[in-house]
Amino acid sequence: MKAADRLGPGGAFGAISRTPRSERGRAKAQAEGAIPDYEIQRLPLNRVALCPMNPRRYYGTEEQREALGQSLAKKQTTACVAVTRAAYLALWPNHVRLIGEEAEFVLLNGERRHRSASQVGLEVLDFVVRDDLATSPADFMDYLMAENEDREDFNIIERAMGLEQLLKACDGNAAEVARRRGRDRSWVGNQILLLTLPSAIQDRLATGEMAERYGRRLARAYKDDKSLTTDGLLALEEQLKEEERAKRIAQRDALKMLSADNIPAPAARPAVAEPSQASVLSADNTTHETEPGRGVAPAAVAASAPEMLSADNTGRPAAPRDEDAGAPVPDRQEPVDRPAETQQAPLPRQTPAPDPTPVPTARQLVQALGATVDEQAATLRAGLDSDGFLALVEVLHAHV
Known part of the structure; x- marks a missing residue:
């Protein structure tokens, strides 16, 4: 904004006296560069008509206008904008009666200030006349x-x-x-x-x-x-509000589905147990814990498990115990071929039970957020913090 659009140090009423230049003097000053194309002029409010084309209808309460008027009486920081009567009527010639016979200018900007100043009894305000805005x-x-x-x-x-x-x-x-x-x-x-x-x-x-x-x-x-009717339109407004409420509930449910705690982790593959002395597999395929203090005591296991299963599930003679160290050890016998129907069948591989909770696909999760990209983004912004958003990205990446 040019400096001429603002009031300078002399903006307070009574500080200096501004009198409009004659048209000839103004034209000469503009040609010489002494003044800009437009300059601040102090105009009587009764010579400035309110603009009939202004769509604004509300200018604050009476108390607000009173406060603004008192402020303007002390100092006006921004000049109002007006056009000359001739420039305005060139655009709307049928507005002669609307602007009145006495008006020499028509307000373009500053109607609230004009009304507030008039309410407190001010007679003049500072204006900038801008006919170039009425081309x-x-x-x-x-x-x-x-x-x-x-x-x-x-x-x-x-x-x-x-x-x-x-x-x-x-x-x-x-x-x-x-x-x-x-x-x-x-x-x-x-x-x-x-x-x-x-x-x-x-x-x-x-x-x-x-x-x-x-x-x-x-x-x-x-x-x-x-x-x-008006009542019918108001009923339609309530229907639209109810639809939005239902949509928000659905979006909250979608956010719950996207929570890291509510998405089941992929089932881990069963680990293959390494053979160790801590676990003895008996002939009935029952594992006995041999750790002291848990399960069956080592002595009990030894007493109840006369045979240990080898890797091919073939029974082998049990190793001699410490208490039998003094007893004679029988000769080692070669394994005897057993009939097929009496041989120990290989142990079946046990698979984990399927998780009863279905894992939603990425497409289902995205559709639950909303119908459009904007709705989906709004849902995420409303329900996720930065940590939750990072967790969401990881989950969607895992399920794509």
Whole structure:
């Protein structure tokens, strides 16, 4: 913003006296470079008409305007913007009565300051006259929208009204409106469609009682069925809210499924036991613990296990015990071939029982998060911290 757009050290009322230059003196000063193309002028408020094209309707409470007016009486930090009467009527010649016979300027930016100053009895404010912003109706309305859109109290319906006026100024070219506002055509159409809703619904949107996303859905439904009443539209809003609640519950359930504690770990393969002296396999395939203090005592195992199974499950004579060291040892006998039906069958390999809890696939987990990528991302953001997100990545990688 140029320095001439702001008030300098002399911005406080009464600090200096600003008198408008004559047209000839102004033109000469501009040609010589003594002043910019526009300069701050102190204008009487009764000579500046409020803009009929301004879509803004709410300017704060009376108490808020009173406080702003008292602040302006001490110091005005930003000049208002206006255009000359001739420049405005060149765009809207049928607004002669709307701006009045006495108005020499039409306000373009600063209506809240104008109203607040008038409320506390101020007679003048600082202005910048910018006829270069009134070269076309589209430029004028585009500037109005740019000034209002960033204001917190510029509500949804006011914005829709401004877009509708800008669309008219652009001869109905929605693509041009979208280009000027940095949006797409569908957004422009959905905003303007809100103005077709019954006034009671528009009031709820303007005050924030109804969310804009519901307003857009209701406007599309009302466009398709003009027989819908206000009560019918409010019932549809409740239905949409209930659908969203059900969706949020489903998303929370999906997050529970994605929790690391609720996903069964892959079953570990049974380890092959190494042969050791701590475990003796008896003839009935029963393992006896031989660790002191656990299971059967070593002596009991030796007494109850006359045979040890070899690797091929063939019975071998038991080794002599310490207490039998003095007894004669019989001659070693060669193994006798037994009939096939009496030979010990190989031990069957036991497989682990299947886990009764099914493991969801990656596709099922992703679908449980939401129908679209945006919904899935929102679900993850709402329910996972950084550690949970890393755990989720590992789980999805393992199940892809």
